[in-house]
Every structure is written in C-alpha cells, then in structure tokens.
C-alpha cells in the first residue's frame with residue numbers, strides 16, 4: 001500500500017489503493033445532471049469500512065450533490081452505486097423538531113427496543129446527558145449539533161455523512177466538535193464522508209482528503225500521520241488562545257488535548 005499519494009489528477013479513474021476488498025461505498029462512473037448541467041461527471045469512488053474521508057471543493061463543485069446521493073436523498077435510478085443501508089447524515093443546521101424534547105428528537109424513528117435508553121446513552125456520549133428533556137430552541141448551536149450527532153450515531157450507521165456540520169459554529173466550539181467527532185469515530189468506527197470548505201479541518205480529521213472539481217475527483221491525499229501530530233503546535237497555541245475567548249459548551253465529554261491516538 002502506498003504511504004502518500006501526490007495531487008495527481010485522477011479524473012474518472014478508480015481510486016487504486018483501497019485497502020479493503022469490500023468497500024462500504026462503491027460508485028462507478030456516477031453521473032448526475034440537472035437539466036443541461038452535468039454536476040458529477042463519471043465519478044468513481046470507493047470508501048473502506050471505517051475510513052474517514054474529507055471532501056473539499058469550491059462552491060458549486062458538487063459536494064452536497066454527491067453526499068445527497070450517498071445518503072439516498074436523490075433519485076438516481078439505474079446507476080452503479082452501492083451504499084450501506086445503515087447510514088446517517090448530519091447537516092450544517094441540526095434540523096431538530098422544536099416541539100419534541102431533545103431525547104425524543106434522538107429517538108425519532110428509532111426501531112427496536114428501549115428507544116429512550118438508547119437515546120439517553122447517545123446523548124451522554126456527546127456530553128448532553130443533562131439536557132435530555134430540554135427543548136431544542138433552548139440549545140446553543142454547538143449543543144444542537146451534538147444532538148444531531150447523537151441522533152445519527154444512535155442508529156449505529158456504517159456510513160456517517162457530514163455536510164459542513166461545523167461551519168456555523170464559533171472557532172472554539174468547532175475545535176471541540178472536531179475532538180468529539182474523532183473520539184466518537186474511534187469508538188464506533190463508521191466510514192465517514194465529511195464535506196467541508198476548511199482545508200485545515202480536512203487535514204486534522206481525515207484519513208484521506210479528496211478534491212472535487214467540475215464533477216470529478218481531481219486530487220486526493222492520504223494522510224498517514226497520527227492525528228495528534230498534525231499541526232500539534234498550531235493546535236496547542238490555538239487551544240491556548242481560544243481558552244481565553246470562552247465558549248458555549250464546557251463539559252467533560254470532550255476529549256482534552258492532546259487527542260489520544262487510540263488504535264488508528
């Protein structure tokens with residue numbers, strides 16, 4: 001297996017180095033058009049089980065279109081697309097039902113036994129065990145996104161799709177969410193596709209960074225450095241500076257820096 005890939009244009013070639021014979025996501029020559037506009041233009045993509053992928057691209061490059069396809073939110077009839085049935089999406093806005101308390105938002109549509117207990121356990125995992133009966137409108141932006149994460153994870157998805165979930169948060173909350181997402185990912189190990197505009201975020205979180213342009217993957221970089229060593233100086237300094245700015249969510253569910261690199 002290769003250590004690092006350069007930014008070579010891949011265009012519609014299959015990603016050659018998937019370490020698993022059976023990817024959890026498999027797209028071949030995927031095409032998406034809106035009217036006369038071709039948004040995704042013959043895309044091949046494999047995502048390995050448990051792999052964390054960040055998808056970068058300019059505005060309008062088709063990132064959300066690709067994510068919606070993987071989420072099953074768009075009708076794509078007749079194309080060679082394999083995705084797991086168990087998948088969950090977190091969007092930029094939490095999309096909580098304001099008339100239901102937090103735990104019911106997480107339990108919504110949950111199949112199987114003990115929805116309340118499972119919802120409670122998921123909310124504890126994201127540090128909101130004390131807000132089970134809170135109303136969504138009383139939550140901060142960071143808290144609401146943590147509820148959205150709990151709602152996704154309680155379904156134990158094989159594929160977790162994150163569409164700029166941190167973009168609307170302040171910097172401190174965003175960095176805390178990074179740590180939280182990483183700790184949850186390490187524990188549950190879903191494959192993750194994170195759509196983001198933030199290159200630094202992509203480098204900090206992902207195993208592999210893809211760049212989408214004009215409907216094609218034009219570059220990819222596999223990042224093998226342990227996450228704790230990625231820009232650790234910058235992170236320490238950032239944490240130090242940001243600790244003076246305060247934040248909306250101080251709790252002990254967030255993994256403190258340095259991030260523990262458990263079995264990457």
Ligand SMILES: Nc1ncnc2c1ncn2[C@@H]1O[C@H](COP(=O)(O)OP(=O)(O)OP(=O)(O)O)[C@@H](O)[C@H]1O
Pocket residue numbers: 034039057058059060061062063064065066
């Ligand atoms: N339902 C739709 N009907 C028509 N055009 C659409 C539809 N959905 C997306 N598009 C177009 O497809 C293109 C790609 O949109 P998409 O939202 O996937 O881009 P993006 O990379 O996620 O952009 P951004 O970073 O700004 O969110 C845009 O030109 C958009 O206008």
